[in-house]
Amino acid sequence: MTTTTGGTPAEPQPLLEAEDLTVDLLSGTPGAPRSRRVVRGVSFTLHEGETLALIGESGSGKSLSAMALMGLLPATTAEVGGSVRHRGTDLLALHPDALRARRGKHIAMIFQDALSALNPTLTVGFQIAEVIRAHEQVGRREARARAVELMARVRIPDPARRYRDYPHQFSGGMRQRIMIASALALSPDVLIADEPTTALDVTVQAQIMELLAELRESTGSALLLITHDLGLAATAADRVAIMYAGHIVEQAPVEDLYDRPAHPYTEGLLAALPRLEGPPDDLTPIPGTPPAPGPLPPGCSFRPRCPAARDSCATRQPALLPAPPARLVACHYPLEASSAR
Amino acid sequence: MPDDVTDTGKSPTVTAAAPAAPVLLEARGLVRHYTSGGPFGIGRGRATVRAVDGVDLALRSGSTLGLVGESGCGKSTLTRLLLALDRPTSGTVRVDGRDLLGLPRSELRRRRRDIQLVMQDPYTSLDPRMTALEIVREPMDVHRAPEAKHSRSARARELMEMVGLDPDHGHRHPHQFSGGQRQRLGIARALALRPRILLCDEPVSALDVSVQAQVMNLLKELQRTFGLSYVFIAHDLAVVRNIADEVAVMYLGRIVEQGDRDTVYGRPAHPYTRALLSAVPEPDPRRRGESERIVLQGDPPSPARPPAGCPFHTRCWKSEKVCTEKRPVLTPTEPGGERRVACHFPEND
16 A cells, blocks of 8 residues: 555545435335435545545435445445545445455445444454454464554553453443554555544543544545534544535635635534634524435525525525635635625 | 541532522532442442542522533433432532422422423433423423413413424424424423523533534523523533533542633643543644643543542543542632632642
8 A cells, every 4th residue: 555645736546536426315115115315416535645524414414425435325225326436446336245345455434333333242353353354365363463463553451461352341432442443454545434533522532533643644544534523623634525415515625614614504613613712602503404305495405594695596506616726615605705704 | 438528518619600699509518329230239249339429519590500521420420419310328409508308208399390401312302202382381280380271381382482492383293393493392391390490411412513502592591581590511611611600520420620611711720621621622723733732541430440549640640649549629729719629739820
């Protein structure tokens, strides 16, 4: 694997490229099938060594996008459209076996809930070693040695002894370290972390994020961080994409996005956020609630909650368009243009 | 019983945001230990979990006391004790100067109206088979509220309106409401008996940011309108800062720091408070790496096996010999000051 680091040079081939990704959740009976669109055409790129945060509230489609990327949505319950290219190869078009080989080896995922992502009946060491043995021709002994080494790398104290412990014998933070160890087992170049610290206390979250940052630094792998937490994204990401109702509505380098949000939804989120600095006044909530999955009315899906909506917002759906220098925004009247701030 | 609990007799429990307001709810030397393991709680495998291990609290009328702490610190047990849903191993809870647990059952039942609970999860705390109006009305029926039966429904509609819900949706069931609306319903229900105190246990942690702000503002507005007092329990320090007048930080069943909001957030004295504040990821990428972040090592110890001395010494970077031997007592950081800290080496910048 490569260890090329550094931001995003001119136009190199992206490591991971999602184009017009859609997810339809299937329900109902065979006689009367129903499908509801929850991811409505998501496109983004992830470059080597980069951290992209995909931020959204519940139901925005962020986690389903990640599951779709990884080919983890069962065909019986979800239909995935669009393309996901990893180093030029379309993952969605791959044979399941080929996809499985690539998953883990090149792209690995860290889930929110380590307790349910790990098998409770197997020792944690075995589960890490299993990942190695599934992808590489190595003996038990070597796999074991590498698993212990990985456990040491994610700083689990006394790894050789704890190799034989079961998931329930670890604290939440330690279990998340086990997950990270197994995700890193094959040195993937893309790591997808879906709310990796949401179930953890704030002091443990800080430990895990520090560990992730360190490991990324040393391995040079790219990170797709899926989170609802604007604070977490601000501390960890290079670029941020904001999702609303199954669309990416804004994407920008992290400082641009927080300093000068262009989409009214982004601005609304930032205004609604309680902070540790500044006057603790009343917050400015976004009125209303996000739309339910399924068909959307025409026009911009944020319009019913948008303070800046005009007539045309009800008829035309805004496309995600470049707003130089480095921003993409899906809004007919982005804030910078109207110099709202 | 920990030996230093007796000290609480000397140090006044009182802390104040508005010194004039009287203390409405007061906990003194509150201890709740649970025994577990072993048949009948005896023999091998028996453990005493010191869930709440000597807590003093005072809530002033019309103010909000924020209680922060990580999982396992005893927040939820403390909630149950304050609601008199659980009996403390020792200590007292007084509402308006009256010891709740000393009251006869019928009187306790009546007194309970004064203090109501807003629960964390609006998805599981409402009966899915009841309509919104039934949910809001139920406490009045149970407590045989003074309102005549027919006017209870009118009152329930009024309550729905008060929390920003359309009373015409009163026939709907919980699943037909969004998360934020369900939490509003939970608040309306908690207000049905005209309580003076609301105990809010993580009331916004299940909600999305945009909706969380709506509910926070609603709580503040209701407080202003009805002069309510809140105990606001949350793990999110930014949320607590936004609503609390006073803050108490809990660690392993004890309060390690307590004081008015601006002092505790602006000049935290306990190393744990500092670490907590420093661990909160700020939504401002420009501040990345600006301030020295304190990343604590390890996890909080189990309340079944709390360390000797200061409960925080196993994770504290300032720990010295005395910390492993002697448990620090909550004392004012300045003579006569309102902010108190339980630390042998408090920060004093």
